Amino acid sequence: MKNIYEFLKGLKDNKELKSCQLLIVNDDKQAQIANDIVSFLGFESFVLSDFRANFGDDLLSFSEELQGITKTLNDYYSYKKENKILISPIRTVSFPMPKDTCFDSFEISFADTLKLEDLKDKLHNWGYYFVDIVTSEAEVSIRGDILDICPLGSEKGFRVSLFDDEVESIREFDIEDQKSSKDEIESFKITPAFLALDEETLEDINEQIELVESDAFIKDIHSLGFWYLGDLGEYLPQKLNSFITHEALDELDEVYVFEDKRLNKDKFLTIPQITYSKDYQEIAPANIKEFLSFHEGKKVTIISSSEAKVKSFDLELSNEKINYVFNNSIINLVSNDEVIISLNKEIKKRRKKKVRLVLDELQNGDFVVHEKHGIGQYKGIEPVVVMGAKRDFVVVMYAGDDKLLLPVENIDLIDRYVADGSSYAVVDKLGKGSFAKLKEKVKDRLFAIANDIIKIAAARELVNGIKINTNKQLLTDFAKKAGFDYTKDQKRSVKEIFDDLNSGRVMDRLLSGDVGFGKTEVAMNAMLAVVLDGHQTLFVCPTTLLASQHYHGIKKRFDEFGIKVAKLDGKSTTKEKNEVKKSLENGDIQVVIGTHSLLSVKTKDLALVIIDEEHKFGVKQKEKLKQLREDVHIFSMSATPIPRTLNLALSKLKGMSSLLTPPSERLGVRTYVKEYSEKLIKEIVLREKRRGGQLFYVHNNIASIEAKKADIEEIVPNIKIEIIHSKIKPADAEKLIERFENKEFDILLATSIVESGLHLPNANSIIIDGADRFGIADLHQLRGRVGRSNKEGFCYYVVEDKKKITDDAIKRLVALESNSYLGSGTALAHQDLEIRGGGNIIGEAQSGHIKQIGYGLYLKMLEDALATLSGDKKEESESVDIKLAISAYISSDYIVEDRVRLELYRRLSKCKDKDEVYVIEEEMEDRFGKPDIPTKQFLELIIIKILAISKGIKTISSYEMNITLTKSDDTKETIKSSSKDDDDIISATLQYLRK
Template identity: 80%
Template structure:
């Protein structure tokens, strides 16, 4: 920092500053801004030449954005700042960058507009959910230009721009105010048609293992005349830290600047007068440096006041900026009150597209498991309607009106379950449902009984206001996430309430659940009580013991570990220590379930669902008078969360810690060369690998293959048929780095925390569901090391275009925002299953998780005294044409999503809100779409009036109530609009 500060304080002319990494780039950016220059920062681009760049799309977008800003900034006081790895590749020249403006009342030639955006690297999609995407739907154009946090919605009248409004890319709703204009910059490069075609042709000829060859995945490597080595054409300086990095960075590859060129670049001189400072007491420090100019930087005036500084003090120059600079030299002091801001994470898109694919299994509430075959228009009594087609055993076909789409759900069971299609109209599914319902009432009853009995007991009051607990949180070495802070607050409130705590914390692996638990344990032990921490496996117990011991080191806590590996002598010593009170806290496995203690106040259970029935009974015995805190790595569905939260405390961690890096994801076609390269690359950086091969029968052959491809590496196998004790030994050996590759089935999907294994190969990735792929990817990248995930397919010509879409989606990490959102949905459903326990998996398999959880929620609500009526349906047989037309919305996925949301609507306000959104996104609905929205209103009114059937013939409309009474009315004509108007008028009465 001090060298860069000194250099720019002397107003040196520098157009390009080369630094060692993105951290130093941020420091340089702050200093450059402080001295009145305009900084443009390139991302730290750590790809290898010819890599498939889809998984580097974020960095490439940032580079494009920065270069575009730099070249289009017309003043002279600009500086381009680049990490050395980035600038060692040729960068696009200034002629590759341009912008154009879209203004109200302009004429827009759609064909030319499409062509330009295509050549500029924009993706054409159904729904715009991130930067560089565009969607054109008739006279509505949505676009999110590179660098923009919001989308822009253009409404056309013929070819004239009638209105421009911003919209939220999370929920697709546009803002009310119209704007005059906005600017569009290239998403890749501003290429004309001919240049684009030439570049594309070159990319197609390249030999590469990229899954899809296009300019997005490979174009950057083949810029030729469009690119140049920037250090050769600009007034460039380099920091000595970047020169140090040269040794490591420079593997001599083609298309990189030769190392000598950087060695000849002028270096920023070492500063003799400037020092970096870390100020504890600001006022005292200023007192030591009388006579120097004092500059204090803060992001807000409020922050200045919080440091007890006087804003009216004229001897201090206050600068309201976000910079972080702390230096002193002969003339001045610069002190920043700001803390480092972590990178903003991508928000999860709130709109989940229904990813029902033809051939997927679905569960109908009445008829059971069938196969979804798409949506088809069917003409009944001269009127056209859309129906969902579901196939059952014996090729029986169920036609489900789209307004009743809420009666079916995607079939999700355990990862290895395969659905068995039911027979239509047999009544056997109803019997099965009743059997499951009875079982669920018993489960719900148990849950409520335990909750009620614990409610009557006085809990141990723990003092959670001690200053030492604050110190513990500050000693973590990282900032807690918002969710962690909230969860700790909720637990502390429980512990100090005088009631018995029963709280479940759910959060993905690595999201900091153990840190939250440590706060509860520390509060309990410091208050003179004991705590125990129960884990399902020895491995997990050992992992927790190591990490918690480190954190508790300076707090004077006596802790021990009790598991299958403990000797008899150790076990006896620990058991005695617990009874006498000498041991405050113990971590262990099942052997802890029946220990005697002196003053136990807290039991922490990790992955509670992994404990068997008998063990759970023992836990229930502990539950009478101690605080219970359970943790689970699967998210809990929102609705079940609500149902259970009346009986149990629920907390969740939804945001990852700031230190977690993303996982680089690649989709590749299988080859020996590829497998060898992946394994050796990970070995070179001292890491280990997971290799997922989901077939026990051929796993030994796969081991032989791997050892033939890379002869000098050690491979061990793990799968569900290996005895638990043996499996534990293998995992232990893997953690101790005794072998390189853990070859496993998808058994490794959850629970393991092995920070040294940072590459995963998933063989036959096209045969996994999106949630499984997402979970498996979560096995790596769990320390501060970057993780690599390779989805490998046998032959890309043999897999469906949908599977390709899904895999490429996961590779570039955004498939219209719905890939990960859908994975979360699946995981949430499984998380709900976990609460109930493994014993129920048979029932879940028969009716699917979705319906199972729905029924559990109903059982809990009924037993809690909230009477939840079973879903009633209305059979609507009106001779009207009502459907979301293809002309209005052409994408089937989007239509299906709207059908799903409308079918689940329970109030007219919900329908009007969706209608408003449709008008905003797609323009004014046409007649048949408008009539479908009115049909949904008819359904909602009929349900509230206890009507089960509505039908029409000619001008007669008949209503049948639940008690089978009938009433008929006449409409003024047979026209659709008159039949709808008469029906609504009757129902609104």
């Protein structure tokens, strides 16, 4: 920081800005520091992303950085004043960058004339993705006379309504929920998503890409175009006046590990280097007022994001000796005549938001569960003419080719069938009543489980918990010695646990957080608080591997506090077990980490039990732990998200905390989808070896895993490989992991046993063989094995032959690769994970029942059981059979995409109140224009359904002008419409129901 500040200040003081237009730094972090300094000194700053690709890489997995580079260069070239500085990490400017002629922009304004075909061509040439629904930047969707677009760099989308070819209105819309604002705007600007290319140039680049030998899964402008700019590219260090930091020069060897088409290494050595600062020192004052009193007479600048923050540091805004600057910069420096202090803390990089609009992508052939008829196979939506009127029906196939036609307004009666990864659904026989009997059996079992859960929760409420004093300086010191700053979620979770421990009530809290988000660190705070107060704690893990890892990590952190930590698991000898149990009983040991062996130990003064990967334990096992001592505090951790359905039900019984923010030093995992080749495997292994790392190779077939090992050894000789799978003894598996952690071999060849729990920071590449055969949730979990330190992780989803896998599988894999919402692959993974996570909460012992009725229905029934026993009896879901001779469906002319129509059918079918329907109708009009007649009539049909249920009506049918309504007590009433036209039948029915 001090070197860059002194250098740029010298330029500013001597009015020599033209001599520096490009500042080359080490990485993203240094670029942010330089950005703060450049802005503070009054220059206009433009920062390029750290682009860590290698020449020829498939750039779909670098789409975020590429879009960032495009946006920054576009802004830099269009800024016409001279006080501008481009800041770039060294890796980025070692590649040729697009010339200023590759950038452009245009505006769409109210009352403009738009030729849609021309606009489509232009946006395609400029690198925009055409999608059904715009959910992130650089996407565009055209539906009839409505254009949705989210320009590059914009957080909002823009919705353009056309009248013929004239722009009738422009409004911003939220890409999360698709709702547009009521206020119209005059115009908005569109910049290229890749480059502003004309048709001819684009064709030239595409021709070059076609000729290239590449392992890119899809060869197109988005994946490989950047490498074939040719005359459109230039090396910025040769074009602009440049300076380089000495840290960036130190990176040169790493930048040139691979022989790529980069700027000649020697060229960087000729760029003027920013020398070490002689005058400035970096500072971190603890007490700012006291620090300033030692530096009186110097020029003092205080940087703060707000006036309120200045007051919170007890500084006077009226002090004329201090120059206040209000922005978010972080600069802390002192020299002989100047002091600069920032009150701001580092702002974490914003993660991409998850799109709330999760599309229910039921594919033809997926298994579904009907609440009454059981498991069947979804076969799409079919229009059927009934009594001369056209309606849409969901087609579900059952055993013996029986077909169920479900009216779309009742689509909420079916749910996706999910059990576990290995389960394959068995379809039920339609109309035999066997599914109803099965449901009753499961319901009885669930009531027993729910009853146990509630009894224990109620009993614990009556018991006074062990009160732990959490207000100790040692606890603050422990957090500071973690070697990293806690995320805001970690701080909040620690506070919630401390509040529980301090409350005098018995704690029962569940912490959910993704792999590597720091759950164990949170747990250690609780353990330390308990031990410092003179009590004991047990840490229970599902496997010896995990127990061993936690033992080494926790022992290392607790040693300096003089806390005795022991291990008790299947690998411990009888002598060791007896010693640990004896020490626990007489109070010599405060912390024991182990597996199921801990379920039956005796303790002297146990106050806290921590259960890791709690979804791996059955309900009974968890309750047995609670019975070790009735006033013991329970803290559970799980890497699977808690499903919305269970969250409310369970939160009445236990506390919930969640970690949603990744640690600041963690880099994302770079993901690639590749077709298998020996050359590819060799390149991946050698690339990881060159940076001193190790690899996971996932091959999910024990029968052929030895043959796979021989293949890899042949492809990459002199490489050390070991195999691990579920049939290897736990003790041997643990030794293997220890050897892998000690870097005694290079590749751990495994089945999906490595999916959860392992923390091996030096293994940062993972190859997943046969990725198309894994569920998207499993792929997400496996990817979480790497990138767990401050090193970038690489994940390769490898398929045998891309010609043989379905379009859908390709779409989902590519969606995972680009980490975007091009399909809704990742949103779907999240949904799947939620469902899986929910089943896990109940415990693996229930997997038989779950397999029979699917997780979705199982959770629903458990929630009902918990609610009933808690006294919040839920209303039975009611339905009405509507057989009106009207054409009512969401027309494919109105909404072309089947998946979007299916999503709207699903949302409308779940409406319980007519106001909810009107909100969706307003949204549909906003997104797709005014509904056509069949669509409008379908919306009215949903209103009829809601009103009929509220009036206790079972069936509504019509013949000619007669409409018959049957009530729940089987009494019937017949009304007449003024004609047999659709609108009159609807009008008469609504009029009756609204009375």
